[in-house]
Amino acid sequence: MSPTVSLRRRAGVEEQNTNEDLREELPPIADGAHQTTSALAAKAATVGLMACLVLGPVGAVAGGLALAQSARPAPVQAATVTDRSNDQAVAGEFAQRVVLTWLTTTQDQPAPVLALVKDAQISAMSQQAFTTADPTVARIVQTDGTWSVTVAVTVTDARNQTARRFFQLPVQLTNGSVTALTLPTPVSPPTVVQGSTPTYCTQIGTSSPVGQTVAQFLTAYIAGSGDVSRYLTPGVALAALTPAPYMSVRLDDLRSTGDVDPAAAPEDDQRMRVLAVATASVTDKQSSSVAYALTLTARAGRWEITAIDPTPAVAAKTPPDPSTWDTTRTPTGSSAITPTPAGASSPAATTQ
CATH class of the missing domain: 3.10.450.540 (Nuclear Transport Factor 2; Chain: A,)
Incomplete structure (x- = not known):
């Protein structure tokens, strides 16, 4: 065998060995199925990462709310009201x-x-x-x-x-x-204290326009003479007493609270409260003195009846000055301090 042939054979063997070593070091080539699986895994990993990023703050808020709920005191049950x-x-x-x-x-x-x-x-x-x-x-x-x-x-x-x-x-x-x-x-019966209505401090003439309106309204309302609706504020419904308990009405006294000057021309929607005292007669020998607390409203330059007040106007009571209270004495068996006006005796202590 010639030296040249021997060298060629040796070179071919070495090249074959080198190619085999390279094949062992290189990773295997992925086929189509492997490529699809890898792509899905990458997408799943991406979705999972995004979910973690989104749900992270939500979880933190939920955890904070749970902690706040656990730290909050239990709601107090409302007391049951028993119908007696x-x-x-x-x-x-x-x-x-x-x-x-x-x-x-x-x-x-x-x-x-x-x-x-x-x-x-x-x-x-x-x-x-x-x-x-x-x-x-x-x-x-x-x-x-x-x-x-x-x-x-x-x-x-x-x-x-x-x-x-x-x-x-x-x-x-x-x-x-x-x-x-x-x-x-x-x-003993309850103590009766004579009442008065000092809030109605402005005298109104019974023949004034206001007085005539009130007198005509009362005549229609309790004596059945005239149409009650003529004297009422639009939208107000007051039915005359039927059958009429009286034959005639005479207005004796009329006073207002003083909020509005009854002599001045009223502006629309102005209001005035009055107390009317009248004599309601059945016959010449039988009559009743009646009193009506009324609210009037102005419209088109005249006063109209808006309501028969359920209670007369009463001045607001001024609360006592706390500095005048005597807080040095406390009734026996009570831990509370009972305010007592200075100069007045405190309530006697009672023993249960």
Whole structure:
């Protein structure tokens, strides 16, 4: 064999070995399936990364809200309001029955009272019954589960003296049963203080345009003379009393609160409150003095009736100056300080 051929063979073998080594070092070439799988994996990774970026703040907010909810105190349950109106009605009716029975029962027939009050003494019962009329519940309060009912009754005694009298009765309701704990107790009526209406301080002439409007309205409203709607503000509905209780009305006094000058020409939508006192007559010998608190509204240069006020105008009460309160004394059993005007005696301490 010639040297030249030998060299060519050796070079071919070395080249073949070199190509095999290169094939071992290079990564395998991916086919179509491998390329598709790789692309999907890359997209999935991208979507997952974007989801993490988006949900990261949401998770932080949700975590913060959860922490705030856990730190927030539990809501206070609203107190349940128990309807006592039925018990109150039962106690009031029973108290009236006991008081009337007690006033009209005599010694010779004590059974009605004994059926209502267990400890009633027959020997203390009257020998002559009282005459009663117009019973009504004047006051009812609940104390420690017991209803304290005050009943007002018009009573005529053996001297033919008639008076409105008041009786207090403790009534207890248990499982649908009602019990009078004692006999009725005569008590004093509520204190009556004479009232006045100083808020109506401006005198208005009864023959003035305002006075004529009010007089004509009252005549139509309670005496049935004329059309009430002529004197009303548009949109206001007031029906005349039917049948009319009076034959005629005379306006005696008219005053306003002073907010508006009744002598000046009114501007549209101005309002004025007045108190009208009138004599309403049935016949020449029978009449009633009536009072009407009215609200008037101006329209087209004249006053019209807007409302019959449910209550007259009353000046607002000025609250007492706290600096004049005496806070040095506190009733026994109470931790609160009761304001007492200086110079006045504090309420006496009471012991339970």
